[in-house]
């Protein structure tokens with residue numbers, strides 16, 4: 001096999017709770033993650049020189065080693081140097097549809113696709129959990145992006161427990177094109193304001209994780225109760241991002257239209273999403289928000305819950 005094409009879905013957070021600090025400088029989290037069918041396409045081609053090349057037509061996607069997809073290929077080349085030496089390098093082509101620096105894990109999902117794709121291209125035979133373990137060294141969201149669907153993510157975000165699939169719900173996403181929020185900034189600012197609430201005792205931390213695992217959001221997902229999921233949406237990072245970026249707060253308000261199940265910011269933002277029961281409601285919300293905001297810089301998408309992570313494109 002000399003080429004491989006993959007679908008890399010975006011994610012939203014249905015629950016994002018910051019529990020405390022970790023010795024590695026990251027935050028201890030309890031999150032419920034959900035894949036959506038807003039996807040990038042990743043094409044991998046073997047090339048004879050031992051280089052890794054990234055190509056993307058989107059002007060804001062870097063094609064150097066700062067790109068997580070590049071880092072994923074570099075990681076595989078370092079872990080499997082003989083295979084890399086024998087089979088040569090790889091060209092990674094990214095068809096970008098997921099907005100960048102948006103809180104939707106677009107970069108992480110691209111990296112996840114490169115790991116899954118190189119495992120196939122190089123016939124390494126790694127299992128999904130081996131790939132997930134490997135991937136955590138380059139980004140906390142990548143293990144989730146590999147398996148996708150609906151899942152609980154704890155630790156740095158890299159420890160994944162799958163939850164019953166929640167397909168059927170629809171999502172309207174809104175993001176100002178020229179607005180990006182730095183994830184390190186969001187976590188650092190949260191620490192500055194809220195570290196007094198951080199839990200340090202390991203027994204209490206485990207209790208908090210268990211509270212999420214056995215808590216109302218997971219129960220609502222198990223019962224496929226969209227209304228309850230909408231009511232229970234929770235994201236600690238809203239506490240720092242919304243006051244700093246009033247446009248995001250305004251968009252969240254505009255998205256909170258009658259009839260929706262709930263609205264919230266995803267990850268560290270600035271994307272805001274609204275959940276609806278049907279595709280028609282989602283289109284109506286999108287049209288309503290577009291008219292109410294009347295802002296040329298605002299991009300809106302309609303998507304739905306997606307039950308898988310990285311998948312290969314058949315017939316390639």
Ligand code: C5P
Pocket residue numbers: 025026027028029138139140141155156157183184185187188
């Ligand atoms: O792992 P990832 O590269 O996505 O994280 C980006 C940044 O977000 C980290 O450098 C860190 O500042 C912050 N972060 C954190 N705790 C986590 C995940 C991310 O503080 N669990």
